[in-house]
Each structure stands twice: as C-alpha cells, then as structure tokens.
Amino acid sequence: MPSGGYAPQPDGYPAQSETYQAQQPDEYLLQAPDPRVSADPAAQAAGAGGKVCVACRAGRVDDDGYCENCGHAQPRERDHMEQESGPVAAVSDRGLRHHRNEDAFAIGSTALPDGSPASVAIVCDGVSSATRPDDASMAASKAASEALLAALPRGTHPQQAMHDAIIAASRAVNSLAAEPATAREHAPHQNAPACTIVGAVVTSGLLIVGWVGDSRAYWVPVDRSAPPARLTEDDSWAAQMVAAGLMSEAEAYADERAHAITGWLGADAYELEPHTAAFKPDRPGVVVVCTDGLWNYAEGAEEMARVVPLDAAAHPLHSARVLVGHALDGGGHDNVTVALVPFPAVSQGAGSA
Template identity: 80%
Template sequence: MSQMPQQAALPKCPSCAEPVETGDLFCGACGHDLSVVPAAPQDHPTLTMTGSAASGDGVDWPAPEPAASGGTLPAAHLATDLAGTDSGGKPLPADGEPAAPGVRFDRPAEPDEYPLQAPDPRASADVAGAAVPAAEPAQVCVACRAGRVDSDGYCENCGHAQPRERDHMERESGPVAAVSDRGLRHHRNEDSFAVGHTTLPDGTPAALAVVCDGVSSATRPDDASMAASRVAGDILLAALPRGTHPQAAMHEAIVAAAQAVNALAEEPATAREHSPHQNAPACTIVGAVVTSGLLVVGWVGDSRVYWVPRDAGAPPARLTEDDSWAAQMVAAGLMSEAEAYADERAHAITGWLGADAYELEPHTASFKPDRPGVLVVCTDGLWNYAETAEEMSEIVPPDAAVRPLHSARVLVGHALDGGGHDNVTVAVLPFPAPPQGAVSA
C-alpha cells in the first residue's frame, strides 16, 4: 500500500514570502491576491528519449488533415468501457469562498461505503451507435442469495439494489487492454475509456487507448466521460488508417471530444439534474497511440501516461504534465513538488473538457523510444497510489507487454488495496505495437 504524503509546511506568499494559511485569499502582510493561479506551464514532454521527435516512425506522414467527422467504425476494432472517478477528490472551497479563475474544485468527501446500485441502462450502448444486447438481469440477489431480481434491478425478496454494470468493466482489443472500477468509496463510476487497434497505410500495426475522468462537481460527469472517450476513440481509428500523423490525429481527437462534451450542456436537464447552481458536464481526457516505432500522448486535465521500459535498468518516466493547481505551483517555483501535492488544493484541476471550461488547450507530445516497454494510461484513482514513475514501474507486472489485460487488473487491484478512495481506470499498451494476435490476456 502506498503511503499518503505528509502534510506540507505552510505555503509562502509569492510576493513577500510571508507564511500564509491554506484557504487564505489574500496575504495578511502585503495584501497579495493569493487566489490568482499562475500561468500554465508550456506544453512539453517530461521525458527526452533517444530519437524523440515529432516527425514520425518511418511512415511517410502527410501534413495534418482537417478535423475528421468521426464515422461509424467496426466494433471489432474498438472497445469502449463505461466507468468513473472524480477529477480531484478534494473538498470544495468553503461557502462564500471564491475559487481562482480557471480552477475547478470537486465535491466534498463521500461516505466510506455506498449500497449496491441498480444497473445502469446506458452501459448497453455500443461505441459505433449500434444497439448491443443489454446484460441479463441477475437471477439471484447478490445480497440475500435467495430473492429474484426484478426488471428494475431490485431484489423482490429483500429489496436490495443490484450492482451497476458500469461498476467494473474490462475490455481488450488486440494488443491493448483496459480495466475500470468504481472503487470503494464512490456511489458510481464516472470514468470511461476506449481501446482499439488498427493498421497504418504501410501495413504496420497501431494501438490506442483513451481514458476519461468525469468531474464529480459537474452535472452528469459519467455521461461526459463516456461521450469524450467514444468520440476520441472514433476519431483516432478513422484518422490513423488514412495516414494522418498520430500527433495530429490526437489533437483532432481531443478537440472533437471537447465538442461532444460541450453538446451535452445544450441538452435539456431532467428534473433530477436540475439545479440553479449546476455546472456543465465535464471530464478530463488522456490518450496514447503506439505504432511500431513511435508513441504519441495527448491530454487535458490530470490523468496521466507513464512509460515503463522492459529493461529493469532503464529509467521509467511520466510523459504528461498535470493541468492542476499543484503542477502550476511547482512550475511557477512557488512550492516544491512534495509541498504542492501534499496541499489540500493539489488536485484542483485547471484544464478540462466542458462548456464552462476556462480554455481548451490540448497537449500532445511524441516520442521514439530506443527500447521496448509499456505505457500505463490512467486516472488519478491509480496514480494517487503510485505517483512517481519509479513507484509506477514497481507495480507494473514484468510480463505486462504480453499480458496487458492481466496487468491492468493488477494495477486496479493495487489501487483498491490502497484504499480505493476514487474510481480507477487503467489501460496498458505495449511498445512497439505488436502484430495482431501477438499478445494474450
């Protein structure tokens, strides 16, 4: 089990360096406005690998193409899962306390346990829009093991609600696999993911994963993450076989995902969702594309991609930079990384997809590793329990490249064993992308 970070020393005012209390809006010594968030760090990768470049991997990539419309794709090549975590997991500001511009805080902490939930009917929709037969209702109640479960998902004997299908989801597609779990503390899973594989114009394989984390303080965060992951997966699987450069395709996919989440805000709210203080649906996104010689990552928010080389002597690395309060404090030189991530504001996000997003700035980066390894694409439901690249590499199974589904299960299990305070979603992609049928779960 990973140890939680210790409480950091009191932060200092960036103007006069006097100590300030957590939650202060102004410095008591000089009056400096402490709610102003530093400018976001420039978009750049956290790792320079041998041969790192944005040019490609031997494929004759053309110039970036216009945004694709995202046509219907064969379901056999794309598996999208529905599941959730809250992007943050930290308390909202106190009543009457304004948040800094462009910063989104999450809801207060939830109870230790929630009862089992009724099935989620939305989990039966296919990625490409085609109907998929809904799972048969449980014949025997999971609580009393005697009663019959009715069509609404409740036991006719004891009245206990049955688990949602979305509470735990697993998918694999060729060489990539992903697992998502509700966790132990949240009442629903608000993550979603898409995994898929395809072939580039030169006949070489490519695999992809998209992971989205619903913002719990928003309305319908589960719908937001589902819409974003599906659209981004569709765009990538449509663009890569056409010859679009993977980095351009990733940017295109994130922009399209943002538009899909924005569209949710235009839908009429139900009576259950109506609130004069509701926020627009929102989520974060992170994705990765792996080919025979190139890997590309893209993100908005605080979900991450880790590089774990197969060679135990080679250093692992984190390939993404968080759009978060903590990351901006570190980038501005106001706190050390240990201090920033120990602060209660650490997970307040400064970038997300949604109609009320402060600004959409998709980040992308490409790398050409000089050795084989795996990518771990995950929400903070996992990396909260293995934050550094070294910690992550220690929990990734040594056979992850050939058993991605098993490895994703192990990583989710690590988060649950650590406390499961958040929804957790993990995708595992081997590099280089192996030919179809070269891996097994």
C-alpha cells in the same frame, strides 16, 4: 449477494395433513403449462420487463437501479469493466468509496497506410462536482477513440490525429450540456458535464500522448534497468505551483488544493488547450494510461514502474488487473482506470491475457 433456500414452516404446521385429503380427479387433462404464469417470482419479475434483484431474487429493479421489493442497490454495468483489443487492454473499477464509476476508457488497434500496426488507448475521468460526469467520460472516450481509429488509416500524422481526437472529445462533452436534464437533476444551475482525458497512440517506432486535465501516461521499459518516465504534465493547482517555483512537488501535492484541476473538457471550460507530445523510445516497453485513482497510489515514475508487472507488455490484461488491485489494496478512494499499451505496436491478435 444472491441468496436462496427455503423458509422453515411455522410451528405446529404439519408437513402433511392427517385429517384432510384433497379429492383427486379420476383423470388429469394433458395441458401444456401457460408460459404467462409462473410460480417463480424471479421469472415473474423478468417477465414484467425488468431485471431481477441480485439480493432477494424476487423484486423487479426500477429505473434508478434499486429493487422494488427489498430496496437493494444493484451492481451497475460500469462498476467493473475489462476489455482486451489485440495487444491493448484496459480495466476500470468503481473503487471502494464511490457510489458509481465515473471513469471510462476506449481501446483499439488499426493499421497505418503502409500496413504497419497502431494501437490506441483513451482514458477519461468524470469531474464529480459537475453534472453527469459518468456520461461525460463515456462520450469523450468514445468520440476520441473513434476519431483516432478513423484518422490513422487515412495517413493523418499520429500527433495531429491525437490533437483532433481531443477536439472531437470536447465537442461530444459540450453537446451533453444542451440535452434536457433528467428527473434526478432538478437544479437549474449545476455545472456542465465535464471530464479529463488522456490518450496514447503507439506505432512501430513512435509514441504519442495527448491530454487535458490530471489523468496521466507513464513509460515503463521492459528492461527495468532503464529509467521509466512520466509523459504528461497535470493541468492542476499543484502542477501550477511547482511550475511557478512557489512550492516543491512534495509540498504542492500535500496541499488540500493539489487535485483542483485547471483544465478539462466541458462547456464551461475556460479555454480548450489540448496537450500532445511525441516520443521515440529506443527499447521495448509499455505505456500506462490511467486516472488519478491509480497514480495516487504510485505517483512517481519509479513508483509506477515498481508496481507494473515485469511481463506487462506480453500480458496487458492481467497486468491491468494487477494495477487496479494495487489501487484497491491501497484504499480505493477513487474510481480507478488503467490501459496498457505495449511498445512497439504489434499486429492485431498478438497480445495475450
């Protein structure tokens, strides 16, 4: 936290000397202060071409994010991120246990060839055991959203556009493996950068989801008397056990191997199998697109619906903040990211915080 104030003078040091008077000049020359010289150490650090420490306000922050004066780790830009794009909003937070945020998101709105609106949300979760998971999630979310926002106005069917967007995201992550390692990554055999991905495209009458990994999408209707639904199936050990009939869902997710993923984006993925699904909801609602940092604290569709604010479709940014807060209140053991996409899609500027 920033700190300020004045240090007390040492004992015995008078506020003003009684025995010494500096001889004053008869005249003072009028001269502008030299902008290169400052008594403010923070200004000196900034002038040296670096950021100033948020703790001591004196030291310069080095390339690794630590103060050269007091050693304090500086907040990273990705520790907490919020964005609103028309009716779509997303919030991402580092959580309470991780040293950095390895999640990423991208949201946007566009128009289809007939002029009707379309909303897009992509959420990615970096694989912590891999090299540069934060770079992987950022590259994937950016590539997927750019692909969708380019394809939809051209008339590509939203489900095909989602499939192609996941392929584009995979290529972006794969390309990171070919880049030279940084000075902090000396091990020659580390796993290639990797992440999961989940996305949603919402139009006036269609809801498309796509995913690889264990990040999820949920459907929560505005009318809470109607049932909510989970729209994705995890690529995970637990999901495989349940699908094979070897364990109940409760048993599988209680196992320590539950969150071991069986599908991801990355150069060392076994085989890329983008999953896509299309839905035609018969009533208004909101799509919750999130990483396991959220759904670990609201796993079932009914649980998720209970923590989604009733006005989420009208106030997506506020509601995304509420959901992130729910995960942090629950322990915040992981990075947490959530995007909210109202259905049906509304035109740009119709959303509000």
